[in-house]
Amino acid sequence: MKVYSVVGNKKKVTMETNGSLLKVVGNNCIVRVSCNHGEIEVIGNDCSVEVRDNYGTIQLVGGNGIVTIVNRWDGDRVQLVGPTNHLTVAGKRKGVPSYEAQLSPFSKNLDDVIESLFTFVMR
Template structure:
C-alpha cells in the first residue's frame, strides 16, 4: 500500500479519494478528503479532519482535535485519542467515550494485562 506522509505545523491536505495511507504529523493541521477508502492517521494538537464518505479508518491523536464525517459506511473505523476530542457525524455530535490514552487490549506479546505489567516490572528491576 502506498503511503503519504506530511510533517509540519499548519499543513493543509486536500484529497478527492484516499485509497492509500495518509499520515500527518503536526499541530493545527486541516485534512479534507471526499472519499476515504484507506487509512488517515493524524498526530497533533488542534487538528481537523473532514471526510464526506468514510469507508476506511481514521485515527486522530492529540488534544482539541475534531473529526467531521458526512456519511459513515459499514466496516469503517474511527478512533480518537486526546483531551477534548470531538466527533461529528451527519451534523450531529457523537459520543466518543473516554478520550484518554490507554493501552491497547491487543498487545503483541500477551493478552493479559498482568503479564504485560510483570514483564515491564522485571525489565525495570534489572
Template sequence: MKKYSILGNKKKVTMEVNPTVLKVVGNNCIVKVSINQGEIEVIGNDCRIEVTENHGVINLVGSNGNVTVVKRVKGDRVQIVGPNCRLTVAGKEKSTGGYEAQLSPFSKDLDDVINSIFTFVMR
C-alpha cells in the same frame, strides 16, 4: 498500498479519493478528503479532519481535535485519543469515550514508570 507522510505545523491536505495510507504529524493541521477508502492518521493538537464518505480508518491523536464525517459506511473505523476532541457524524455530535492517562498495569506507582523509561533512555 502507497503511504504518504506529511510533517509540519499548519499543513493543509486535500484529496478527492484516498485509497492509501495518509499520515500527518503536526499541530493545527487540516485534512479534507471526499472519499476515504484507506487510512488517515493525524497526530497533533488542534487538528481537523473532514471526510464526506468514510469506508476506511480514521485515527486522530492529540488534544482539541475535530473529526467531521458526513456519511459512515458499515465496517469503517474512527478512533480518537485525546482530551477535548469532537466527533461529528451527519451533523450530530457523537461521544468519543473518555480520555484518561493510565499507568502500566504492572507498575505500582509513577516512580516505577520513570525508572524504566530512564533506564531505557540511558542505554
C-alpha cells in the same frame, strides 16, 4: 499500499479519493478527503479531519481535535485518542467520553488511598 506523509505545523491536505495511508504529523493541521477507502492518521493538537464518505480508517491522536464525517459506511473505523476530541457525524456532535481517576467509595480522602497503595507496594 502507498504511504503519503506530511510533517509540519499548520499544514492543509486535500484529496479527492484516498486509497492509501495518509499520515499527517503536526499541530493545527486540516485534512479534507472526499472519499476515504484507505487510512488517515493524524497526530497533533488542534487538528481537524473532514471526510464526506468514509469506508476506511480514521485515527486522530492529540488534544482538541475534531473529526467531521458526512456518511459512515459499513466496515469503517474511527478512533480518537486524547482529551477533548469530538466526532461529528451527519451534523450530530458526539463527545468522546473522558475518563478521570476516582477515589474509592470506602475512603474518606486521598491520603487513605495513597497510604493503602504505599503499603501494598512496600510488601
